[in-house]
Amino acid sequence: MNLPILPGQKRKLYTTPDGRTVHGVIAEFSDVPTVYHAAESVRDAGFKKWDVFSPFPIHGIEHAMGFKRTILPFIVAGAAFTGVLSAVLLQWFTGAFDYPLVVQGKPYGAWQPWLPVTFELGVLFSAFASLLGMLALNGLPRWHHPLMTKDRFLAVTDDKFIICIEARDEQFEPRRVREILERAGASHIELVEE
């Protein structure tokens, strides 16, 4: 049985003549429809470890790339539940258990006045979960990345679109990758080292 996460079973990566590990191949595209169709052809060629880099979210790219929807909403739902629960516990503990206080002659454990704070804490926890969860799932913050060494890659946050097929993909084979990307209409193709 092949367990890819076990040490020692890592696939041998490609290296450049001067001994540096290859990260992948990048190809530049200059407009959205071309990169969208290029993404479809890379998906159809069966690659798994690859990505499309763009200055803005391209509408429908998740279908062109064929990846699954993120689990982020479930993380946020968990956080919201935690927030609500901790707000209820906090208010019950302070106002009804640890130091019961008569206010306006109401019962100690009346839940109605707890609603505003419960709602606010639920929102607060969910907001943190959606930002931090998004960053964590994205593997950010990560202030350096092999791709950032490439001058061409810097234009991704401006007006260029780049597809990167990574060397750790099972199907990675430099010549084939180059051929697929060229056929898809890439204007520049480059090798990226780690």
Added chain:
Amino acid sequence: MTSIHPDKATAERLAGLSAGGVVTSAQREDLGDGTLIETPGVRPPLVLNNRSFGEVTDIVCGYAENPAPKWWLPAFAFAALVAGTGGLLILYLIITGVGTWGLTNQVDWAWDITNFVFWIGIGHAGTLISAILCLLKQKWRTAVNRSAEAMTIFAVICAGTFPAIHVGRIWFIWFVFPIPNYNYIWPNFRSPLLWDVFAVSTYATVSLLFWFMGMIPDFATLRDRADKRLRLGVGGQKLLGIIHPDTIRAYAYGFFAMGWRGSSRHWHRYEVAYLILAGISTPLVLSVHSIVSFDFATSVVPGWHTTIFPPYFVAGAIFGGFAMVLLLLIPARELFPNFKDLLTLRHLENMAKILLVTGMMVGFAYSMEFFIAWYGGNEYELHVFLKNRVSPWHAPYWWAYWTMITCNVVSPQVFWFRKLRTNPLVIWIVALFVTVGMWFERFVIIVTSLHRSFLPGEWHMFHPTPVDIGIFIGSCGVFLTLFLLFLRFLPTFPIAEIKAVLPQADPHGHGAHAEKGAH
């Protein structure tokens, strides 16, 4: 071509066939900058002059990268001076006591809480634009959402100051948080004032997260541009011969960009996170001002004890907030190059319409409040409205009430006329009126309800002291200082979001030519 627009020049420009060139008023007077088109089936362009992705980047990053315009430094120095003076007055207040304000035994809330509600209300437009308009898929929000969100943060900073300093002994302010302490007592979670602490601090935090998350991709753009100039060795001299400004930019923007590199897998999660934040901010923004209104509504003071307060406060907040957005962005539109390409007349017109609608909602609330005071049969409540607020013969504060009505209900009515609601100067003047009017609304609610209690022996007028006035003006200075810093150093527009609504961002190529996009 004529199917898009009868005027050939405009049609070609809308279709992206002729490059640039603002439609002058000589060509079509009623079209303004070309975005006021009302032809069914044609969407007015969100960005003028057929800008490319690169041009959008250049325009917005230019504000943060180019030397500041000549007016910026004097304006900043002035605003900072006002803010500093306000800060010194707060110091004086803390050293001396809240007696330096004009508060009396009867009017124990006055300008402090007026300013608090005023500022927190202004913040609400930012969240409304970023959250509610996002959920409603109003693409025009991209022109204003970043600056409106910035405004939210700055307004909440100003707002939070006032309740904090009005407690008097500010070194005990930690009592409002449920922190275990040697007295073994806890805050009272049944008090709307404590709800307020949670609501406002949650609101400040969530708005900050929302704003920051929106800026991550734009920080990455600024980082990459600085990095690129460093690699190419262009971009001028080192500062004092020590460090290159682009080095500072690359590190500062780079730090906050969190290593964003525009990956589509990242964008996917980013968009989901953004949508979730928008989804939870929408009820949040409604809850915050409702809870602020509970501070009043749950009391038994006639004039405060009404059930209409939550929706009335929320409508007023949106109204006042949009006025502030317009008040700040219309001058910015004139002062910064190319600002008009991104913030078009259509955007201003849309916001003017929102002012008209929310102004009438507020006007409805005023009249309904009055009606219920009569219909409810509570003579004290009716007395507050009739004899303490409205009647020029009985109410010492009648001028405040009628200022509020004139500014908030009457002045936005000019927006019924298209010519007036598409004229930036008119919009700006009305926005100024509304801002003044919304301050008076809170003053009327707070002071006129308090200044006369049930016994005539408890009747007092409120007279603001110079400290009252100075701290309020100081808070305006803080707001303006922060906003000027924002215009100078941060991405003023959501670069990535604007690119995403450009016609050429359509992956199926439909938007590239308007004749196809018009279907």
